[in-house]
Amino acid sequence: MTTVELLWNGLAAFLTLCIFSFLYKDNPFYKFAEQLVAGVALGYWTMLLYHTTFTDKVLFPIFQQGKLHYILPTIMGIMMWTRFSKKLAYLSRIAIAFYIGVGTGVGLPLYMYNYVFRQLQATVVPLNVSWLGFNSLLMVVFIICTLIYFFFSKEHTGAFGGFSRVGIYTLMVGFGASFGLTVMGRVALLVQRIIFLREYFIALFGS
Amino acid sequence: MNFYEKMLNIDRRWIYLVLAIAVILPAVVSFYVPVNVTPEVRRVYDFIEDLEPGDKIYVGIDYDPASLAELHPMAYAILDQCFRKNLRPVVATLSQFGAGMAEQALADVASKYNKASGIDYCYLGYKPYPAITIMLMGVDFRVPFPQDYYGTPLDSLPLMRYVHNFSDLSGVIDLTSGNTADFWIIYGYGRYFMPLALGVTGVMAADYYPYLQSGQIFGLISGIKGAAEYEALTGYKGEGLKSIPYQTASHVIILAFIIISNIGYFASRRREK
Numbered sequence: 380m381t382t383v384e385l386l387w388n389g390l391a392a393f394l395t396l397c398i399f400s401f402l403y404k405d406n407p408f409y410k411f412a413e414q415l416v417a418g419v420a421l422g423y424w425t426m427l428l429y430h431t432t433f434t435d436k437v438l439f440p441i442f443q444q445g446k447l448h449y450i451l452p453t454i455m456g457i458m459m460w461t462r463f464s465k466k467l468a469y470l471s472r473i474a475i476a477f478y479i480g481v482g483t484g485v486g487l488p489l490y491m492y493n494y495v496f497r498q499l500q501a502t503v504v505p506l507n508v509s510w511l512g513f514n515s516l517l518m519v520v521f522i523i524c525t526l527i528y529f530f531f532s533k534e535h536t537g538a539f540g541g542f543s544r545v546g547i548y549t550l551m552v553g554f555g556a557s558f559g560l561t562v563m564g565r566v567a568l569l570v571q572r573i574i575f576l577r578e579y580f581i582a583l584f585g586s
Numbered sequence: 587m588n589f590y591e592k593m594l595n596i597d598r599r600w601i602y603l604v605l606a607i608a609v610i611l612p613a614v615v616s617f618y619v620p621v622n623v624t625p626e627v628r629r630v631y632d633f634i635e636d637l638e639p640g641d642k643i644y645v646g647i648d649y650d651p652a653s654l655a656e657l658h659p660m661a662y663a664i665l666d667q668c669f670r671k672n673l674r675p676v677v678a679t680l681s682q683f684g685a686g687m688a689e690q691a692l693a694d695v696a697s698k699y700n701k702a703s704g705i706d707y708c709y710l711g712y713k714p715y716p717a718i719t720i721m722l723m724g725v726d727f728r729v730p731f732p733q734d735y736y737g738t739p740l741d742s743l744p745l746m747r748y749v750h751n752f753s754d755l756s757g758v759i760d761l762t763s764g765n766t767a768d769f770w771i772i773y774g775y776g777r778y779f780m781p782l783a784l785g786v787t788g789v790m791a792a793d794y795y796p797y798l799q800s801g802q803i804f805g806l807i808s809g810i811k812g813a814a815e816y817e818a819l820t821g822y823k824g825e826g827l828k829s830i831p832y833q834t835a836s837h838v839i840i841l842a843f844i845i846i847s848n849i850g851y852f853a854s855r856r857r858e859k
Contacts, residue, residue: 402602424682431714486772493776493802501800557792560809562840563833564656564788567810569609570832571655571825577613
């Protein structure tokens, strides 16, 4: 590590320890690191949006490339901001209506295809005598049981209640898998910082 | 207060301390943990491995620094495989904080194989509104990205001269920590039928397995375990494999806590009865 890298990594190590100090209790070091992250992120994001949206989509095309048709979406964008004026707020509805209309028109068929039809198609597959077929059968049974659990127009008693109970267990298995993966993800964040601190201190003091 | 009740009311800071010791332990005493490769990770590896030198592939770095721990190792391993195979990755980010990390990963791996920007790979940078950007990339990369990240017009780049839209690419590998994965499934696969694989954080993984089963994605790399599997396949020695002993030690402690607290819970319930 060069001296410059050591200094930057030293700052990163200090901020990491500031954040970790919250595990004991809230303190000024934690607050400093938290507010620094929020401030840097906000500043970075503001400038990024200015350059990638305003410069790229308004200034550059209209004033440098002479693409005058970009004026129309620019006007609609300005209309969005009229929400802050009581007198002109109605103008923002036109722009929002256009945005929702286009979004729904483009998205709805694709959402239906990807989230409904393809998933249904993958759920109801031909059964055969194999582990794969057994898995498919289990999946169909558990899906029906889960749907029964969410069917509230009939009391959950008797055989119906039994299926509903299987539905609860199915949901619990799903939540358990999600929880396990979440633990893995959260621990990974801690581990990455520990590895970073270890390598930094080895670079600083030697192994 | 009996022993079981004491266990259930233990100060959380003791748990943090024990977990911290468990995580620090592998830093002091190193040990090896084998990594088993799952079929969904192997399919991503095989897909890239089967491509011919010169083929172009899109790699999306759609995550922010908060997910760096899980997804950056995947990015390094995948880019390493691409450059080793002499593929030509086209890289972009649809996450507002991803631009710097994507450039870092590309620069690090490209310099290892002496690959040049614009010739052996192309970095397009960041664009907001992922759904619109994906749809426009399907029409022509020049619409959302008139220039690459360094301000060079795409037509001036030898690599991008003949790359116009998704039909000029072999597939998409999207490493993501947010809803960009959904946009890639809906628009990238659903509209343009691009072969799509995802690398996701552990938190997201369970939500994306249904798409694997339905064939909407051909592979799924989930969390740090997935990254370690990919590194094991490619032989790339990165952060994924390095973190597995730490991960294992902390999981053992968490499991122990779960078992102890459940014993405490059931024992105290039995006493109440």
